Amino acid sequence: MGESRVPQPVTTFSSVLLWAGLLCLASAVRSNGPPSALLTLEPPWINLLQGDNVTLKCEGLQTPGHESIEWFHNGSAMSFHQDSYTIPAVNLKDSGEYQCRTEQTSLSNPVQVQVTSxxxxxxxxxxxxxxxxxxxxxxxxxxxxxxxxxxxxxxxxxxxxxxxxxxxxxxxxxxxxxxxxxxxxxxxxxxxxxxxxxxxxxGGKWSIIRGFTIVLAQVVVIAVIAAAAALYYYKRHRKTVSIPDEIKKKEVENPVSYSLLKHIDA
The missing domain is CATH 2.60.40.10 (Immunoglobulins)
Incomplete structure (x- = not known):
């Protein structure tokens, strides 16, 4: 009788689960960096006419008595370090993206200001x-x-x-x-x-529909991957287990057939 082969571990299915877990973990990880500064406008309008007045304010953690706030206009640093920046009469050149940060905060979200005539x-x-x-x-x-x-x-x-x-x-x-x-x-x-x-x-009706569609697509993809992995695992397991059983069955049948033939001849 031949020895039955011990099924080898199938790593494909477990690898899929491992990668899925790592992806979920990566999406759940939050940055532990400093909080972002908050940039606001006073008055709050992001679009202005030439000659209007506007004040940009940077809010965030700051050491009292220090004026180390950094301002950026279209990515370039400005030579101004107070917590508020006033433009008494805006011009077309004042259009663009503004950001700021303090000693203990990261860059604020960009604020787009558009000046028109x-x-x-x-x-x-x-x-x-x-x-x-x-x-x-x-x-x-x-x-x-x-x-x-x-x-x-x-x-x-x-x-x-x-x-x-x-x-x-x-x-x-x-x-x-x-x-x-x-x-x-x-x-x-x-x-x-x-x-x-x-x-x-x-966040309205169409956003909800799009969000539901994306989630449904993700669920379908995960289900297909899981089904493919399960099918592969089943086929691999069947090869390693069923073949030794068939060999064992033949080994049992052969002695019986030989004994019957011998009895008939006698």
Missing amino acids: GWLLLQVASLEFMEGDSTILRCHSWKNKPIHKVTYYHNDKALKYSYECFDYIIPQMNYTHSGSYYCVGHIGNNIHTSKIVMITVQ
């Missing part, structure tokens, strides 16, 4: 919002000249009309608020129209 501008605090956020839209005139008969538009549909310019408030945003916005108003006897501003609201 014109008579009328629809000002916003951000171009991207999460569902449930609130915001204010402001129809702003050059050098704060008096404007009247103001109408706000969303996707070319009128939202609000007022004889004097009042801000348009959205108390709770959802995916239907995404789209194009602009305002039309009178300065003196002339009608002016602002440039279009595109706003995106995330």
Whole structure:
């Protein structure tokens, strides 16, 4: 009788599980680095007309009495180290990306400031919002000249009309608020129209559908990998176990057949 082979360990299935675990662990690891600084605007509008005033403020952990805050404009360091930076009359060259950091914080998230020229501008605090956020839209005139008969538009549909310019408030945003916005108003006897501003609201209906689709795709991929690994494991295990059983069966049958033949001859 031949010796039965001991099944060898199958590492493919366990390797798949190991890699899956490592990927999950890597995605769960959080950075232990310093917190990010917070950069804010006062007033909060990210789009400005030439001649407007704006103050950038950097908030974060800082040693009292030290003025070691670093400011960056379009990636270049600025020669200014206080916690607030005021531009009394912005110009086109002041457009771009701003960041800051303190002694004990990392770089803040970038804040985009856009300076344009014109008579009328629809000002916003951000171009991207999460569902449930609130915001204010402001129809702003050059050098704060008096404007009247103001109408706000969303996707070319009128939202609000007022004889004097009042801000348009959205108390709770959802995916239907995404789209194009602009305002039309009178300065003196002339009608002016602002440039279009595109706003995106995330976390709404379509974001949920996209998120569900991504999760479903990940589940399908994991299921396919697991099924392939299980099938490979089954085939490998069957080879190492079933073949010795067949050999053993033949070894048992051969002596029986020989004994029967011998008995008939006698």
